[in-house]
Amino acid sequence: ERTEADRAAKPPVPSGPAPSPEPLLERQEERERLVRLLARGRSVRLTGPGGSGRTSLLDLVAQDCAGLAPDGVVRLNGHRRTTGDLLHELFHAVRHAPLHRPDRDELLEHLREIGAVVVLDDIEFGGTALDELLDATPECAFLIAATPDVPAPSADSAVEEVFLGGLDRAGGVELIERGVGRILTEEEANWAGDLWFESEGLPLRFVQAGALLRQRDRLRAGTSAVEEFGVFADTPPEDAPFEDGDGDDVPLPSLGEAAAPAPLL
Incomplete structure (x- = not known):
């Protein structure tokens, strides 16, 4: 079930033959920095314009972080998702209770016990909504990918920022x-x-x-x-x-x- 949820969180695979895996160009420094931050339990937002390779970098970092947290790596997609949507999706990804939708208090109780590296692509909110997501999951470290037009984290959120620029x-x-x-x-x-x-x-x-x-x-x-x-x-x-x-x-x-x-x- 976790594998199916992770697959659903990724963008659709283009049609045609699967490309041969190639190392990402000029992204090793960012990759290592992201892994170091997540290993220390820090949450980080990776910001870059469309076409900068955010999702490809997330894929590699998710592999690198496979053994860091007791509940492993959870992949979520933030496209058209609210904070509440993502909290429920995180609960179901870890607890495997597809027929149960807990109320708010029960949900927060379960989320406080989850320790995972949460890889969240295409988030569409920041500010207080992001604070709510992070506050509800104190034992999780988030790697969040966003475009520059998405609102920034609040000033006191302690979310690290990494910007993904273009190639030389x-x-x-x-x-x-x-x-x-x-x-x-x-x-x-x-x-x-x-x-x-x-x-x-x-x-x-x-x-x-x-x-x-x-x-x-x-x-x-x-x-x-x-x-x-x-x-x-x-x-x-x-x-x-x-x-x-x-x-x-x-x-x-x-x-x-x-x-x-x-x-x-």
């Missing part, structure tokens, strides 16, 4: 190369630099850019090139970038395409 230019290029499965041409590297400037280094934009270049490679590759370069192989050769004159003359995607929100691609 080299990190963006590396992320595109992972996605396309080869090193970039000089023209593509210059395009990636322009994208970095436009996107403020958000990792999701470089993941999208890699997918767009992969589509471009397929358009440029003829039938013979499929066998020669392994365009559709599981692991395309990393040291064989397309030369500027290879294949059909397919222009690079516009920066607007690569920097657009994912649903528009």
Whole structure:
């Protein structure tokens, strides 16, 4: 039941083949800091814009914290959830009582006994509502992910704040190369630099850019090139970038395409 609840708290998995797991770029310092804070029983809010990789980082930190608390790690999703909703979901995730909905006093009594690392993605409230959530769960350490527009924790909440920024230019290029499965041409590297400037280094934009270049490679590759370069192989050769004159003359995607929100691609 805990596994099912954790799975439901995660964002939906995109359709298509599962991507190969890759280490997150330029996130090790934040990862280690978050684990240290949670290990000391501190609650922390991870703030970053959409596309900054908050959820991916939460996944790794949740794995790192698996043995820290007696009730383990509990995954919750704060999208369209109130404080009351989340308190009941935490109770049911740990106590496994699907047919029982305790009243307020009984709920708070149970919550005071729960000791867990609570990984809460996409929270939509802060301030006194967040204080209520934390006060009701004194033995829990929360890792909370939010966008910058979500109200901040109250000044006396003692919640640590960690901000997740963008990648540097080299990190963006590396992320595109992972996605396309080869090193970039000089023209593509210059395009990636322009994208970095436009996107403020958000990792999701470089993941999208890699997918767009992969589509471009397929358009440029003829039938013979499929066998020669392994365009559709599981692991395309990393040291064989397309030369500027290879294949059909397919222009690079516009920066607007690569920097657009994912649903528009």
